[in-house]
Amino acid sequence: MTKNKSKRPICMEEYVTINGISQYLYHLGTNVDNPVMLFLHGGPGSVESLFTRAFQEKWEEIYTVVHWDQRGAGKTLTKNPDTLPTIDLLLQDLYELIQYLKTKYDKEKIVILGHSWGSVLGSVFIRKYPQEAAYYIGVGQVVNMLENEQVGYNKLLEMIEQSGDEKSKKKLQSIGEYPGNQIVFEREFLKKCNKVRKLQGKYNLAMKIDLSIWITVFKSPIFRFSDIVAFMKIFRANAHLHRFLGDFNLRDEKAEYEVPIYYILGGNDWQTPYVIAQKYFEEIEAPNKGIYVIPEAGHMTMMDQPDLFFEALMEINKREILKK
Structure with a gap:
């Protein structure tokens, strides 16, 4: 298990049986009374549990953050090389995982943050199970893949x-x-x-997979060489999800949500162009909503401008606390 160099009161890796298979979770936080945020990574298949050191430390003051290596990704793929995801399986995984987290931390609802592909999974999930989410934060929000x-x-x-x-x-x-x-x-x-x-x-319009990204990965306290092997397998492992993603369009349904919706977008993100999410956001009807466009931030918004990103998170957190 991970060495707790950060001296966090909550710092734990674990494998939990979710929807019939052993799935990897990484918990980090400072106070069990804080809201629990489940981070849905991008890809499909690109885990972000390995990047926590690059952006997350301040988050843990206001949230207990849980990273989940999804079916077909990272350490969960390493454990289950032949159990590959479909959108229906992932939605069921996510539902069961949230039940587990609600029980573990004694919460009524969980905050969901979805990044890139995670914003697709998160947006579909909150429509299907609105009662499970305290609120939703979309980062690198995908509206329409084409x-x-x-x-x-x-x-x-x-x-x-x-x-x-x-x-x-x-x-x-x-x-x-x-x-x-x-x-x-x-x-x-x-x-x-x-x-x-x-x-x-x-032209700094999309994420660069360069040496600095790999250095961040190698420095992660949870990095294993098997993570590289898993990364090399993700395209084949996520073939079903790519079919779903290719046709994905949030506008197929009315922009009506039963949970509060917040978007944090990179003002220089043209991989999931922020202008599309910005326009869609205007149509959204939700109990509460807010949008933050972070200047000089690209697709890895939270890594490009960690301080400004955290300011947006603090404001969202405050808004939701004041509402109660």
Whole structure:
């Protein structure tokens, strides 16, 4: 189990049987009376439990934060290499996990934060089980996957043309039509998507997977070499989820929610373009809602501007406490 170098009163790794399989949880916090926040990572399959040191320390003053390596991801995938996720399985996993956390911490409801793919899972879940969530925070909020790619591509083209970067323009043109009329996560689309992401990374429009990211991972107190093996398997493991994600569109239903909705968006995030979530947010009807656009922050919003992100969290926390 993890060494508690941070001297946190709550600092624990555990495997819990959820929906028939052993699933990994990482708990960090300072006070059991604080609200419990469940962090839903991106991907599908890209665990963020390994990044906690880079952004989370202050959060733990106001929340007990629980990271869950989802089915098909990280340490849960390592334990269960043949038990692969579908959206229905993940929703059931999430429901059972929340029951476990409510009992463990003696809470009526759990705060859900969804990042990127986690914002898809979280948004679907709170519609299905609104009674389980105290409130929802979307970060790198996905509204419509096809629109995401169209808007992100157009922004990239605009930036390349503004800078007169002929080399990058040629690379972008060599990709051909993108993203097309429908997103199907097969080899051809992925090759194009990877090229677009690399160019977006060059212009700070998308997350860069560079040395600094890997250094953060290697320094994590919970890092194991098996995590790298799991990372290399995530695309195959999450094939069913990619099919769901390709067609995902929050606008298929009315923007009506029974739980408070908060969005914290990176003002420089063009991987899940913040302008799309901003526009959708205006349509949302919810018991309470708030939006925070963090300047100079990209897709990894909480890592790019940890202090400003924490200020937004504090304000959300205060609003919800005052409401009670």
